[in-house]
Amino acid sequence: MTDANGAAARVTLHDVAKAAGVSIGTVSNYMNGYPYMSAATKERVQDAIDQLGYVVNGTARNLRRGVTRLLSLSIPDLTQVYFAELAEEVIQVAREYDYGVIVESTGYDAAREMHSIQIMSQRMTDGLILSPLKLSDGDARKIKGDFPLVVLGESMFGVDAPHIIVQNIYAAKAATCHLVSAGCRSIAIVGGAVDPGNVSARSLRTEGYVAALREYGLPVDQRLIRETGDWNSRAGARAISDMMQEGLRFDGVFACNDMLAFGVISQLKEMGVSVPAQVQVVGFDNIDESQYTTPSLTTIDPGRRQIAKLAVESILEQVNQGRRAPKQRIEVEYSLVCRQSSPGFPVIGAKG
Amino acid sequence: MTDANGAAARVTLHDVAKAAGVSIGTVSNYMNGYPYMSAATKERVQDAIDQLGYVVNGTARNLRRGVTRLLSLSIPDLTQVYFAELAEEVIQVAREYDYGVIVESTGYDAAREMHSIQIMSQRMTDGLILSPLKLSDGDARKIKGDFPLVVLGESMFGVDAPHIIVQNIYAAKAATCHLVSAGCRSIAIVGGAVDPGNVSARSLRTEGYVAALREYGLPVDQRLIRETGDWNSRAGARAISDMMQEGLRFDGVFACNDMLAFGVISQLKEMGVSVPAQVQVVGFDNIDESQYTTPSLTTIDPGRRQIAKLAVESILEQVNQGRRAPKQRIEVEYSLVCRQSSPGFPVIGAKG
DNA sequence: GTGAAAGCGCTAACAC
DNA sequence: GTGTTAGCGCTTTCAC
Numbered sequence: 001m002t003d004a005n006g007a008a009a010r011v012t013l014h015d016v017a018k019a020a021g022v023s024i025g026t027v028s029n030y031m032n033g034y035p036y037m038s039a040a041t042k043e044r045v046q047d048a049i050d051q052l053g054y055v056v057n058g059t060a061r062n063l064r065r066g067v068t069r070l071l072s073l074s075i076p077d078l079t080q081v082y083f084a085e086l087a088e089e090v091i092q093v094a095r096e097y098d099y100g101v102i103v104e105s106t107g108y109d110a111a112r113e114m115h116s117i118q119i120m121s122q123r124m125t126d127g128l129i130l131s132p133l134k135l136s137d138g139d140a141r142k143i144k145g146d147f148p149l150v151v152l153g154e155s156m157f158g159v160d161a162p163h164i165i166v167q168n169i170y171a172a173k174a175a176t177c178h179l180v181s182a183g184c185r186s187i188a189i190v191g192g193a194v195d196p197g198n199v200s201a202r203s204l205r206t207e208g209y210v211a212a213l214r215e216y217g218l219p220v221d222q223r224l225i226r227e228t229g230d231w232n233s234r235a236g237a238r239a240i241s242d243m244m245q246e247g248l249r250f251d252g253v254f255a256c257n258d259m260l261a262f263g264v265i266s267q268l269k270e271m272g273v274s275v276p277a278q279v280q281v282v283g284f285d286n287i288d289e290s291q292y293t294t295p296s297l298t299t300i301d302p303g304r305r306q307i308a309k310l311a312v313e314s315i316l317e318q319v320n321q322g323r324r325a326p327k328q329r330i331e332v333e334y335s336l337v338c339r340q341s342s343p344g345f346p347v348i349g350a351k352g
Numbered sequence: 353m354t355d356a357n358g359a360a361a362r363v364t365l366h367d368v369a370k371a372a373g374v375s376i377g378t379v380s381n382y383m384n385g386y387p388y389m390s391a392a393t394k395e396r397v398q399d400a401i402d403q404l405g406y407v408v409n410g411t412a413r414n415l416r417r418g419v420t421r422l423l424s425l426s427i428p429d430l431t432q433v434y435f436a437e438l439a440e441e442v443i444q445v446a447r448e449y450d451y452g453v454i455v456e457s458t459g460y461d462a463a464r465e466m467h468s469i470q471i472m473s474q475r476m477t478d479g480l481i482l483s484p485l486k487l488s489d490g491d492a493r494k495i496k497g498d499f500p501l502v503v504l505g506e507s508m509f510g511v512d513a514p515h516i517i518v519q520n521i522y523a524a525k526a527a528t529c530h531l532v533s534a535g536c537r538s539i540a541i542v543g544g545a546v547d548p549g550n551v552s553a554r555s556l557r558t559e560g561y562v563a564a565l566r567e568y569g570l571p572v573d574q575r576l577i578r579e580t581g582d583w584n585s586r587a588g589a590r591a592i593s594d595m596m597q598e599g600l601r602f603d604g605v606f607a608c609n610d611m612l613a614f615g616v617i618s619q620l621k622e623m624g625v626s627v628p629a630q631v632q633v634v635g636f637d638n639i640d641e642s643q644y645t646t647p648s649l650t651t652i653d654p655g656r657r658q659i660a661k662l663a664v665e666s667i668l669e670q671v672n673q674g675r676r677a678p679k680q681r682i683e684v685e686y687s688l689v690c691r692q693s694s695p696g697f698p699v700i701g702a703k704g
Numbered sequence: 705g706t707g708a709a710a711g712c713g714c715t716a717a718c719a720c
Numbered sequence: 721g722t723g724t725t726a727g728c729g730c731t732t733t734c735a736c
Contacts, residue, residue: 012713023723028715036721053497058474059420060713063411063728070454070476077440079640084436088429091457100471102422103455105443119452122410124422145405234644259641266646269621288431289611292586294618364729375707380731388705412729415712 011054020048031056070125071315074104074116076133081287082257082304083131089308090129097316099126110134117143127315132156148318148325150311154199160327162314164307168201171300171334172208173215175254175282178298180216182280182342184252187213188224190239190264191231191256202227205256205284223248231256236263237270244271251279252342258283258290261297265341280342295340303332363406372400383408422477423667426456426468428485433639434609434656435483441660442481449668451478462486469495479667484508500670500677502663506551512679514666516659520553523652523686524560525567527634528606530650532568534632534694536604539565540576542591542616543583543608554579557608557636575600583608588615589622596623603631604694610635610642613649617693632694647692655684 013031017024022041030037030045048054062068073090075083091101102125106112113135117128127148132140137158143149149161157163179187189209196203196210206225213220226243228235236255240263243250255261261283265275273279275295283290286301310330318325365383369376374393381389382397400406414420425442427435443453454477458464465487469480479500484492489510495501501513509515531539541561548555548562558577565572578595580587588607592615595602607613613635617627625631627647635642638653662682670677 010713014713024713025715025724026722029722032715034721038721041721055470055474055497057415057713058476059411059415060728061715062476063409063415063712063730064714064716066728068411068476078430078436078443079440081433081436084430084433084439087436087455088431088457091430091455092459100454100456100476102452103439103443104452105440107444118407122407124410124414124420124452145407232644233641234646237644237646263644263646266618270646289585292584292589292615294586294589294615294622362729365731366729376730377708377732378706381706384731390705393705409729412712413731415714415728416730416732418712 011052012057013054015052016045016048016054019052020044067126067319068124069098070100070102071312072102072104072116072119072125072128073131074106074113074128075131076106076108078103078105081259081289082285085287086131086304086308089304090312093305093308093312097312099312099316106133108133110136110139114139123147126319129311129315130156146324148315148323150314152307152311153201154329157199157327160324162325162328162330164310164314164330164332166201166302166307166332167334168204169208169211171284171302171336172205172254172256173212174208174334174336175284175300176209176212177215178336178338179252179254179280179282179342180212180218182252184250184280185218186221186224186250187218187252187254188226188239188243188248188250189254189256190226190236191228191260192225194222194225194227202256205254209254224250228260232259233263233266236260237267238263240264240267241271253279253281255281255283258285258287258297258299261290261299261341262293265293265295265297276340276342282336282342286337290337291339298339298342299337301335301337303334306332363404364409365406367404368397368400368406371404372396419478419671420476421450422452422454423664424454424456424468424471424477424480425483426458426465426480427483428458428460430455430457433611433641434637437639438483438656438660441656442664445657445660445664449664451664451668458485460485462488462491466491475499478671481663481667482508498676500667500675502666504659504663505553506681509551509679512676514677514680514682516662516666516682516684518553518654518659518684519686520556521560521563523636523654523688524557524606524608525564526560526686526688527636527652528561528564529567530688530690531604531606531632531634531694532564532570534604536602536632537570538573538576538602539570539604539606540578540591540595540600540602541606541608542578542588543580543612544577546574546577546579554608557606561606576602580612584611585615585618588612589619590615592616592619593623605631605633607633607635610637610639610649610651613642613651613693614645617645617647617649628692628694634688634694638689642689643691650691650694651689653687653689655686658684 013024013027016027078084094101104116129150131152140156140159151163192206193203196206226239253264255264268275283297283299286299290297290299365376365379369379430436446453456468481502483504492508492511503515544558545555548558578591605616607616620627635649635651638651642649642651
């Protein structure tokens with residue numbers, strides 16, 4: 001396994017063939033599970049492999065086969081729990097198909113998002129799962145080539161590729177309806193958009209929130225729509241203390257993600273407001289931690305596992321087809337996970 | 353860019369060469385920035401490239417060059433914030449060297465940890481950064497080959513490769529000393545090991561905790577060493593409520609990671625104990641969120657960035673050397689980040 | 705300055 | 721059943 005110098009011996013098919021006294025093609029057949037071989041030959045080949053410590057050279061195999069069994073996942077930031085958990089799912093699903101995942105973290109940087117696309121074209125990987133944040137539709141059109149691609153979200157719907165869509169509007173609506181049916185009459189949204197209008201998660205979730213209020217004939221109070229720069233717990237806490245300071249009253253909070261919700265709950269407690277007795281809280285994302293907090297958090301599960309599964313499977317299908325699939329919306333099922341932060345019951349049919 | 357069928361045209365160096373009326377070697381030279389070329393040739397080649405939309409085939413290049421500019425990172429679970437943030441750092445550092453990262457999530461499964469090692473030997477990547485949890489020293493010895501390898505932690509010190517070591521003992525000692533010097537006289541450890549003895553983070557951190565108490569001549573109360581199965585906030589909360597129920601008194605808590613600390617703080621608040629006025633809390637990991645909570649969390653920063661940097665750079669060095677580096681301990685600097693959960697001042701020299 | 709040619713290590717036809 | 725062979729697309733001597 002090591003040569004006289006102690007350096008790595010580069011054992012090739014050729015070496016194994018020579019040692020086993022067969023041809024290189026036979027060894028290759030053996031490696032690939034070709035069935036029509038004599039038991040004797042199989043054994044000699046295996047012996048040679050063991051003795052020499054041969055391992056197939058993946059790069060050569062890739063070149064020859066034209067695929068790498070590797071796919072790229074491009075996300076904004078692993079530090080955001082949502083994306084980390086999404087990446088975890090993608091890696092797991094990919095593994096089921098014997099695929100590896102190159103994770104590219106673009107850091108909310110359009111240039112880096114483009115970069116991961118460039119890399120793709122170099123055919124180091126078989127396909128790209130792209131979760132774009134900053135890329136404009138203009139950049140989008142630069143996504144040339146027809147390598148397998150799946151876009152997460154609808155922010156770049158100009159691109160001609162399958163899009164996997166979280167139903168932000170309906171899910172947010174369901175979350176809000178749930179609060180109403182649990183008895184809340186004055187519901188704030190934390191992390192929302194004061195002036196919705198684009199396709200960001202922020203805007204869409206606000207849209208769902210408003211739709212729910214309207215459906216129940218409840219007034220939409222602009223002061224209860226709290227936009228925050230970040231979506232972390234500090235921002236959530238801040239939104240609450242601001243509202244309290246402004247003398248606003250509310251009995252329910254829909255937080256646009258779970259981190260915000262944690263901050264919301266923490267700050268409410270801090271100010272002596274009991275959750276859920278006085279104020280009920282619902283989050284969005286269903287990150288792992290949301291089940292462990294006190295109170296545990298009612299939240300929207302956006303269907304991460306399904307997103308990962310659909311994305312990977314679409315890529316593989318495209319690989320098989322030999323080209324990119326056409327533009328299409330693939331909508332993922334969401335669900336409302338009811339926990340202690342809101343004792344009510346889920347609202348069925350928010351989608352209708 | 354697309355052929356008559358609309359399928360991907362597979363543009364090769366050959367095609368570019370033909371279109372530009374030069375040899376394939378010249379195009380290759382151009383692609384690699386070879387300086388001695390006539391301006392005229394350069395231009396013709398560039399035109400052909402633009403026109404045909406040529407992109408180099410990375411796989412072929414890899415085979416020829418013998419490297420992939422890809423490295424593997426094998427960690428237990430991206431769902432754990434610590435690992436997600438570590439992965440993020442590794443990806444960033446790798447990018448600085450124009451390297452991509454294949455993230456393998458082993459899910460606390462020894463078989464998968466071995467698997468990522470197998471993959472490595474297939475030379476799909478230039479090196480492996482392995483954060484082992486379950487792999488025994490016995491498995492370790494199976495890590496044949498001398499491909500570039502860096503092991504994170506000391507749990508597998510039998511392996512002949514560089515190990516990057518977080519100074520668990522000293523860091524935990526520093527955290528505990530900090531609590532003492534801040535006035536705490538009765539300090540609990542949450543997530544510790546009732547019966548330390550191996551090289552797990554749990555045991556080492558407990559060791560540091562005990563060492564600090566001894567140094568200050570404080571008694572070690574076994575009832576204040578709370579072992580928890582998981583290291584999440586629920587476990588932290590549980591440990592606190594258990595201790596309270598048992599009638600134990602304490603004025604400081606060293607939590608073995610930040611998630612535990614969050615649970616600890618949350619439960620203390622829940623029970624009407626004020627942090628830090630009545631009980632001070634220190635965590636471990638310095639995850640992003642620890643700065644956003646209320647109160648913000650005093651915690652040990654294990655030096656993730658440096659870990660990532662040292663790991664990637666060691667891999668690259670090994671790649672250049674053409675073989676694995678010998679066994680060595682590379683110790684990373686830690687620091688105590690002081691925040692609101694403990695108003696004291698950091699203790700200098702806990703290491704001595 | 706540019707071209708020709710020899711592989712990198714493998715797979716998959718196709719012989720026999 | 722097994723051997724032979726033609727490349728996959730590229731880099732890199734080495735001529736000229």
